[in-house]
Amino acid sequence: MTAQQTTSAHGTTVETVELERAVVKHWKAPISYAVLTLVALVLLVVLGRDGSATLRLASGGDFFAIPDAVLPARATGVVVVVLLAALTALSFWAVATVRRLGAWLPIVFGVLFVVGFLTWAGAGSMIPIAGLLFATVGLSVPLIFGAMGGVLSERAGVVNIAIEAQLLGGAFTGAVVASATGSTIVGVVAAMLASVLVSMVLAVFAIRYFVEQVIVGVVLNVLVAGLTNFLYSSLLTDNPALNSPARLPKLPIPVLESIPLLGPALFKQSIIVYAMYIIVPLIAWGLFKTTWGLRLRAIGEHPLAADTVGIKVNRLRFWNVALAGAVAGLGGAYFTLDSNGSFTREMTAGLGYIALAAVIFGQWHPVKATAAALLFGFASALQQTLGAIGSPVPSEFMLMLPYVITLLAVAGFIGQSRAPAASGKPYVKQ
Amino acid sequence: MNDQPRDADDPIEPAAPQHASGPPDSGQAPTIVHAPEVTEVQVAAPAAPTDDRQVEVEDPWGSAFRRIMGGNLVMAVLAIITSLIVGGILIAATDERVQETSGYFFARPGDMLAAVWDAVGGAYWALFQGSVLNVSRADAGFAQLIKPLTDTLNFATPLIAAGLGVAIAFRVGLFNIGGRGQMLWAAAAAGWVGFSFTLPPVLHVLVAIAVGIVAGAIWGGIAGAFKAYTGAHEVIVTIMLNFVALWFITWMLRTPGLLQNPGSNNPISPAMPPSAVLPSIFGPPFILHWGFVLSVLAVVFCSWLINRSNLGFQFRAVGYNANAALNAGMDVKRITVLAMVFAGGFMGLAGAQQVTGAVTTGFTSGIDAGIGFDAITVALLGGSTPWGTFFAGLLFGAFKAGGFRMQAAEGVPIDIILVVQSMIVLFIAAPPLVRAMFGLPQPGRKSRRQVRDEAKIAAAAQQKGAQS
Numbered sequence: 015m016t017a018q019q020t021t022s023a024h025g026t027t028v029e030t031v032e033l034e035r036a037v038v039k040h041w042k043a044p045i046s047y048a049v050l051t052l053v054a055l056v057l058l059v060v061l062g063r064d065g066s067a068t069l070r071l072a073s074g075g076d077f078f079a080i081p082d083a084v085l086p087a088r089a090t091g092v093v094v095v096v097l098l099a100a101l102t103a104l105s106f107w108a109v110a111t112v113r114r115l116g117a118w119l120p121i122v123f124g125v126l127f128v129v130g131f132l133t134w135a136g137a138g139s140m141i142p143i144a145g146l147l148f149a150t151v152g153l154s155v156p157l158i159f160g161a162m163g164g165v166l167s168e169r170a171g172v173v174n175i176a177i178e179a180q181l182l183g184g185a186f187t188g189a190v191v192a193s194a195t196g197s198t199i200v201g202v203v204a205a206m207l208a209s210v211l212v213s214m215v216l217a218v219f220a221i222r223y224f225v226e227q228v229i230v231g232v233v234l235n236v237l238v239a240g241l242t243n244f245l246y247s248s249l250l251t252d253n254p255a256l257n258s259p260a261r262l263p264k265l266p267i268p269v270l271e272s273i274p275l276l277g278p279a280l281f282k283q284s285i286i287v288y289a290m291y292i293i294v295p296l297i298a299w300g301l302f303k304t305t306w307g308l309r310l311r312a313i314g315e316h317p318l319a320a321d322t323v324g325i326k327v328n329r330l331r332f333w334n335v336a337l338a339g340a341v342a343g344l345g346g347a348y349f350t351l352d353s354n355g356s357f358t359r360e361m362t363a364g365l366g367y368i369a370l371a372a373v374i375f376g377q378w379h380p381v382k383a384t385a386a387a388l389l390f391g392f393a394s395a396l397q398q399t400l401g402a403i404g405s406p407v408p409s410e411f412m413l414m415l416p417y418v419i420t421l422l423a424v425a426g427f428i429g430q431s432r433a434p435a436a437s438g439k440p441y442v443k444q
Numbered sequence: 445m446n447d448q449p450r451d452a453d454d455p456i457e458p459a460a461p462q463h464a465s466g467p468p469d470s471g472q473a474p475t476i477v478h479a480p481e482v483t484e485v486q487v488a489a490p491a492a493p494t495d496d497r498q499v500e501v502e503d504p505w506g507s508a509f510r511r512i513m514g515g516n517l518v519m520a521v522l523a524i525i526t527s528l529i530v531g532g533i534l535i536a537a538t539d540e541r542v543q544e545t546s547g548y549f550f551a552r553p554g555d556m557l558a559a560v561w562d563a564v565g566g567a568y569w570a571l572f573q574g575s576v577l578n579v580s581r582a583d584a585g586f587a588q589l590i591k592p593l594t595d596t597l598n599f600a601t602p603l604i605a606a607g608l609g610v611a612i613a614f615r616v617g618l619f620n621i622g623g624r625g626q627m628l629w630a631a632a633a634a635g636w637v638g639f640s641f642t643l644p645p646v647l648h649v650l651v652a653i654a655v656g657i658v659a660g661a662i663w664g665g666i667a668g669a670f671k672a673y674t675g676a677h678e679v680i681v682t683i684m685l686n687f688v689a690l691w692f693i694t695w696m697l698r699t700p701g702l703l704q705n706p707g708s709n710n711p712i713s714p715a716m717p718p719s720a721v722l723p724s725i726f727g728p729p730f731i732l733h734w735g736f737v738l739s740v741l742a743v744v745f746c747s748w749l750i751n752r753s754n755l756g757f758q759f760r761a762v763g764y765n766a767n768a769a770l771n772a773g774m775d776v777k778r779i780t781v782l783a784m785v786f787a788g789g790f791m792g793l794a795g796a797q798q799v800t801g802a803v804t805t806g807f808t809s810g811i812d813a814g815i816g817f818d819a820i821t822v823a824l825l826g827g828s829t830p831w832g833t834f835f836a837g838l839l840f841g842a843f844k845a846g847g848f849r850m851q852a853a854e855g856v857p858i859d860i861i862l863v864v865q866s867m868i869v870l871f872i873a874a875p876p877l878v879r880a881m882f883g884l885p886q887p888g889r890k891s892r893r894q895v896r897d898e899a900k901i902a903a904a905a906q907q908k909g910a911q912s
Contacts, residue, residue, distance in 0.1 A: 175679070215870075223874035228619055228679050229824065230873070233866045236817055240862025241534075247857035248538040367683055374680055410695035417684040424676035424684075433677070 058091030065138035087137035094130030154391030159345025160369030175231025178366025179238035184346020192259030206343035213339025523871035539563035574849025575842035600841025607822030609790035622682030623816025625689030630795030633659035638720035656796025664788015
C-alpha cells in the first residue's frame, strides 16, 4: 500500500510493484467452536443420559405425517460430538490456510449442537418440535419488531435504549384504544402512534437538546413503566372494559399452513406476524438499496459528510427515529392484541433489552438482527418446553443465554460487533 | 459534546466563565447530562459546538440576574416544580370526581375546579405528611409528628449509596446501569453471610455488609474489565450483566442448599438473625436504621475520594479526557476497572443495606426494588457530585415515603412517583427546554433587550446609509 503510494507520488517511475499481502488470522471463531465442542463433550458424553428422546415432528393437518424421530440419547451425543469436533477442526484448518468457509459452518454447527442438546435434555420423554417452533415464532415477534426499531434508530445515529418503553407504550395504548373503539386495527395504529410519541421524545431530547441518548433512553423506560402502571392502577383496574380488546384473528394461509413442521409456526398467524414477514425484508432492502437507506446510514456513520452533500442530518434523524418507533409499536401491539389479550403491569418484562441485545448481536443489520431475535426466542421457547417435560438444566440458565451470548458478542468472541460510528453522538451544525 | 460533570472548585478545569461564548450550556449546566464518550479513541474528535454569537456584557445587573436564573439550583427547582405540575395533571385526570364534574364543566366550572383542587391538593398534602411532618398526628406526640421525616431518611438510605455508585462512574465517563446486578450480588452475599454464620452482634452485621460491598465491587469490576480490555460499551455490558445476575440469583434462591430457606418451596432466603440486622437508631416507633449513617459515611468517603485523593484525581482526569490522561502517563484501563469497582462497591453497600436493614425476613430476587435504576435519576439530579447525590437521594426518599401514604390515604397509585422522578431528570437534562417553558433567558444567547437595541442601532445605521 505504501509502496504504491510512493510510486504514484513520484509519478514518473511507473513500475509494477509487488503488493504486500497482510494476512490477519482471526482465531476467535475456531476457539469459540472448540469451547462449544468441549461443552457438548462434557454434557452429552461425560454427563450423558440413557434412554432415548422422541422428537415429535408432525402436527395435525400436515400434508403427510413425518414419523417421530426416536434418538437414543447417548449414541446421538457421541455422533454429534464427533461431528462438532470435525467442524471445529475444519474451522481451524480454514483459518490456518486463510480460506473462507461461508456461513454454512456456523449454521450446521448450531443445528447439530441444538439437536444434540435436545436429545440429551429430552432423554426418556417426548419433545414436540412443531410446538417448539410455534412458540419460537410467537416469542420472537416482539423481539424482531423491537430489534428493527433499534436497527433503524441506531443506523440513523440515535442510540435506542428505549425499545422497552416503545414496546410497553404500544402494548398499553393498543389495548386501551382497541377496547374503547372495538376495532383491533385502530388499536394497532394507536399502538404505533404511541411508540412514535416515545420515539419523538427520545429524538427531541437527543437531537434538539443534545442530552446523552443513553440517559434519555433509560429515563424513558422508567417513565413509560411508571406511566402505564399508574394508568393501569387508576383507570384499568376499575374499568375492565377498557382492558379487554378483541384479539387479532389468526389467518391461516390455505396451502402453506399444511407444510409439515414449519407450516403452523409460520403461516397460521395474525396479520401482525405477516406484516413482519414484509417489513423485515423491506427494511433490509431499503437500508442497502435505496436513497433513503444510503442517507440513513450516512447520517449514522458520518453526519458531517452527509451534511456536506446537503442532507438535513437532524431532520432526517428525527423522522427515522419516529419511523423506528412505529415499527417497534407493532411489537407492542402484538403483546396485547395478539399473544396476551389484555394489558398487565410491565408485561414486556425486559424483552426490550433482549431486543437491544439482538440488535447488537445482529451487528445492526436487519436480517442478522432478526436471526438473533429468533435465536433468543428459540432459547426461551426451549426453556418453556423443557420446563414442561422436566429439564435437567435449570430454566434460569436458558433464560440467561441471550445475555451471555451478547456479552460474548460485544467482547468480540462471537462475530464482530461494531456500532454505527456516529451512533449516540449528537450532530451540531457548524 | 465535551462538557462534563465538574465541580466549581475543580483543579483540573477552571470554572468556565458563565456567559462566555461557547456551547450553549457548557457554563450553566455543567452537571449531568452528557455522560462522556471520552474513553473511546476518536480519530477526529468532533469539534465542540461553538456559538459565535458574542454576548456583550453591558448591564452588570441584567447579567447577574441571568446568571442566577440560569444556574443549576434554579434549574433543579424549576424541573421539580414542572414535574409536580405534570404529576398533578395526571392525578386530576384520573380522579373519578374530576371526570364526573368535567361532564358539566361549562355549566358549573366551579365544581370541576374544586374537584381538581381536592384531588391534587389532597394527594400532595398526603405526600407531604407522609414524607416530612405528619401534622394530622401532631397531638399524638412529637415522635409521631416527625416519624415521616425519619421514614424519608430510611428510604433515602439505599438511594444515596446507589446514587454514589452511578455518580462516581459518571465522573470517569462511564455509565453504570448495572446497579441491579451489583445490588443483587451484594444482597445475596451479605444475606448468605448473615444467615449462614454466627458472629457477635455488631461484628456480624459489619462483616455481612463488607462482604456485600466486595461482591458488588467484583460484579462492577467485571463490567469495567469488559469495557477496559475488550472495548465493549459499558452500557450494554452492565445491562446484560444485570439479567445474568438476576437469573443466577433466582436460580440460587430456588435451589435448596444454596440460598433457599430450608423447608420452603418458594424462592426466598432464610430470615436474617438479629445479630446481622442493622439496629434502629432511635428505637421502636422509628424504622430508621444505622444504614443511614453508613450512607452518610459513604458520601463523605466518596467526596474525599473524588476531590482529594490521588486516585480521584486520576478518575476525573480520565473522565475529562481519556487521551490526555493516557498521555500524562495514567493507566486508563486500570482506572476504568477501578472506577467500576468503586461504583459496584457503592451499589453493594445499597444492596447490603437492603438485606440487613430494609427486608430482613428473607429476600427474593426483587430485593433491589428498582433502586439500581432510581440511582441513575438520583445521580443525575445530584449533578454527579457526592453531596448533590445525597440531597437528591433525600428528595427521592421523601417521594417514596410520601408515595406510600399517598397511595393509602388518597388512592393515588405510587407509580406516579416514578413518573414525577423521571420527568425531573428529563427536564434537568435539558435546561434550554425548562428555560423556554418559564421564559427565562437562554445563556449564550442575547437577551431580548440586546436584540432590540442592536436592531435599533442597525436600523439607525441603515437609515444613515440610505440618507447619505
